Amino acid sequence: MKILFTCGGTAGHVNPAVALAQMFQTRNPGCEVLFVGADRGMETKLVPKEGYPIETVTITSFRRSLTPAAVGHNIKTLLNMNKSRRQADAILDRFRPDLVVGTGGYASYPVVHAAAARGIPTAVHESNAVPGLTTKTLSKVVDVVMVGFEESRNHYDDPSKVVVTGTPVREDFFRYTRKEARAKLGLTDDKPLVVSVWGSLGASVMNQQITRCITLECGEGNPFRHIHGAGRNYREVLDILEKVGVDLKAHPQVDVRQYIYDMPLVMAAADLVLCRAGASTIAEVTAIARPAVLVPSPNVVADHQTKNASVLANAGGAVLLPESQSSGETLYALVKELLADPARRENMSRALRQMGSPDAAERIYQTLVALLEKKQK
Known part of the structure; x- marks a missing residue:
């Protein structure tokens, strides 16, 4: 053959x-x-x-x-x-x-x-x-x-x-339960985990918004854990945080990485994902039923990402946030709102499981x- x-x-x-x-x-x-x-x-x-x-x-x-x-x-x-x-x-x-x-x-x-x-x-x-x-x-x-x-x-x-x-998504995404993934990452407390990533190439606008979100988190005593993959904007993110007085060493609950190489493990441990809406990302979020805030890239042909995000949002599995309406403050408020409502997140996960393959x-x-x-x- x-x-x-x-x-x-x-x-x-x-x-x-x-x-x-x-x-x-x-x-x-x-x-x-x-x-x-x-x-x-x-x-x-x-x-x-x-x-x-x-x-x-x-x-x-x-x-x-x-x-x-x-x-x-x-x-x-x-x-x-x-x-x-x-x-x-x-x-x-x-x-x-x-x-x-x-x-x-x-x-x-x-x-x-x-x-x-x-x-x-x-x-x-x-x-x-x-x-x-x-x-x-x-x-x-x-x-x-x-x-x-x-x-x-x-x-x-x-x-x-x-x-x-x-x-199809990689089989690694189904290897761990949330509990197993958190243990493997060394997360010993009950604080929820938020994962944010805007693609391997990064996205300058969204990474700037995330730095503001992280600043607000740190200012309020880190109510949740946060792993962020900055892509090629990694140094820019660190520089901005330094300029606004955020010392990440004093906030171990925030983990800013250039790349999240162990994405299946990290997403398995997550309670909420902030991401773009490319086809492979949508497939991963849906397959493991992780509630998500989707901020579609406005710079793709035929606005595919908005259409992808709409399918999940219309089913109740995700929140669609246009980049033009997004900001560090908006993201932070939305994260706090969703983390404070376990029933809503469970309903989102249920909707994703029904859609997932x-x-x-x-x-x-x-x-x-x-x-x-x-x-x-």
Whole structure:
């Protein structure tokens, strides 16, 4: 069996594909896997670290603007599409896959489209609540469309093609109970734990707000524990706290890190999570049913994060706080309000459990196996 996964752009597109590749190889000895991504995409670094080969196509995005720079960029993208089509055909000729699966990113388009035209079994998985341009276009030609939420089904022209599978998250997220995670982190008291993170690249605006939130916490005697991952703004956060007179050594309840490398453990111990609303983050929060305050990034294509956050907020599992309405004071007040209301947080967790798909990887695997068996008949 040969399976080709094509993905890129973000870790949220790559990680589900890697999880599926591992599952296929574990259950089907001798299964060969190839990844295809975009030239210079972050997938060219992420995939080899997982031990998989990757080839690339030359593909770029479309910009929704009529500025001279955007028009020039889009002309280049059109030219690249012809090139990427030839590259995709060459890759398919060499590898001869039995199945092609796209998990998001512009690189998926030429490869999945070329495979569908050849009659090779094809599928796409969309982690976001509302499909992007690539998935929306490919949904017309693939055999199966897999989505994270039931609410996503109506965004496709042919709902009969759509299977609600959820989005896979790492198995580490299910390793610890809250009690076990707190013990492993050395949290011996009963103070609730708040975890905040705005992505590995950080977010200057939100990190500045968090420094104000931390300042207020420390000024009121640290009513809760707080672990914050600052990303590339780490030094900036420490400098701001120093300037306003907050000595973190005097406040051991506050743990400011550059990166939260043990995220599954930390989130398992959390009582409340403050975060963006990217597809992989939403999947993690939902899978382990942690109440969250979601502050969507306003700088993503088609406002995907707001749409993702809305699904959870409408179900009662999270609070959606637009960045334009957020501040250090607002975050601090909201955190105190939620921590003071265990019943509300339990209701939020219950709503998330009803939405969650902890067995998402298994559902996707079974969907793809069924597709292969159907095509082989």
